[in-house]
Amino acid sequence: MNRQIVLAARPIGYPKESDFKLIETPIPTPEEGQVLVKTLFLSVDPYMRGRMNQTRSYAPNVEYNEVMVGGVIAQVVESKHADFQVGDIVNAHIGWQEYGVAKGEELRKVDPTLAPISTGIGILGMPGLTAYFGLLEVGELKDGETVFVSGAAGAVGSVVGQIAKIKGCRVVGSAGTDEKIKFVLDNLGFDAAFNYKNVTDYHAKLAELCPDGIDVYFDNVGGLITDAVFPNLRIKGRVVICGQISQYNLEKPETGPRFLWHLITKRARIEGFLVFDFVEQHPQALKQMAEWLQQGKLKYRETITEGGIEKAPAAFISMLKGGNIGKQLVKVAEPN
């Protein structure tokens, strides 16, 4: 049987385990051009919280009793597509389930000799690409600039900071535990970082750590930290909106200070993006990222929840609350 996690209730505030339901269905059969895959690692990501809402976002929301969306690293079990052989490791978007079918065109092969296969949904997957395009294309980062990244120890933020270091930038980060701060300073080479739970005046802290101002702010969190960035922007500063995780689980929308006038005096820009908008450039970016990884210029950490697909809701909720360092994964099965 195929075990799947489906949406049982639309969360109010933080999701609860009872908002999800484990069901069993027959393992599907691939048709011509399709491939049956078995999930090895499941990715849980902040964007999935938005898909649980009623409101339509850039992508359709998940309906009741529908399998939760998400990317996985999987192994080909049966192939009716010429490009895929049984045993191949692939990146697939089959969601929170043990088995799924997908068209060959929807799969991306993962090279297990390049790096551990789990990186295919981490630093060499969507989060890594999000960091790459957000910082370099949307943020138009220039060598030697000052970069501030919130959610610095997460799957995206940890890569943002390291790419900025490769580009010779001063890199400052924020995160929510002392362990995360130690990680980005000692392991990732950030120039400075602060635990936002131990700081009350973010404005003053950013002014202290970025005395010449911020050229690029890569925003994963929104809220009070983001508010404090605008007065600290440099002329022609860029704010890249990747995520707003501080806002996703609010029961009532927050208000905040109006800040748009700062954009006039600073001639600054705020821009949102989706990694899918750069899909044609993904292969070349992955090549560059893999090269940096092999050169030791990029490091990564994963928080892997063991115990199979039934642990996905708990892992997801923990990630939303900041329980992870680096990429949060669920280990679903061993490869054959």
Add this chain to the structure above:
Amino acid sequence: MNRQIVLAARPIGYPKESDFKLIETPIPTPEEGQVLVKTLFLSVDPYMRGRMNQTRSYAPNVEYNEVMVGGVIAQVVESKHADFQVGDIVNAHIGWQEYGVAKGEELRKVDPTLAPISTGIGILGMPGLTAYFGLLEVGELKDGETVFVSGAAGAVGSVVGQIAKIKGCRVVGSAGTDEKIKFVLDNLGFDAAFNYKNVTDYHAKLAELCPDGIDVYFDNVGGLITDAVFPNLRIKGRVVICGQISQYNLEKPETGPRFLWHLITKRARIEGFLVFDFVEQHPQALKQMAEWLQQGKLKYRETITEGGIEKAPAAFISMLKGGNIGKQLVKVAEPN
């Protein structure tokens, strides 16, 4: 004697006439390379409100007993610069006074045969250039898009809407009196407009008037109207922050709903700018604007306060409260 308006007190909330003081000083004498000019028309603009504050903005603030900043149309009275003759009409930045000296390099000649000279601080001056560069360069307007402009009947907004019409766009505006709405609809060719004082649900109104969404929002006002734009933006929409006049005279800063997550789903951009950043392109833009003016494609209106330099504070305060249609000017003297 030279009559000047100087800053007497830093306003709290809306400026009062008592925040200004009229003083008399000797008429200055130009040195080598300088020109003595006599003010004919004085421009009062929203940005001047920011210069009255203690906080340093993109330009130094005005100090106590210092002449208020501002652009004027003036006539050359005495010239020690080879490029300027007595009687020439020029655009100068001498502030709120009857006479001033400036270096020749700081003056721009105004051609009185092209259009009434007052347009040199209006549609063929800073406000017109602000509309031009904000819409076409910062907003990257494309033919046929939908444009919404707040402060639509003002010196900048009225030009924004007309340039957008020249580019074949659908143009919607907001303003604060029925007379202004009639002006932009009947005289300037806007496709739709609403009096924001008669509307309670800006979100619904924008959805009604821009059923396919907003490609470019040219923001002169900020606040509640701007809040309502974000949910109505189209994919890849651009928000151009030119002014935030609704915020300039608040005694306490306002808060508003957080909206940055809209930028992700819409892959949208918000960008502030200053017209001075495009100074090298000003001549070619002025040439284009003058051509459109002569072809009848651009129209303009002026609200001219008579009575000399002593009327500048009242005209300025009235403009901040929306008393003007088109460019607000003060007539200071007749040309010789």
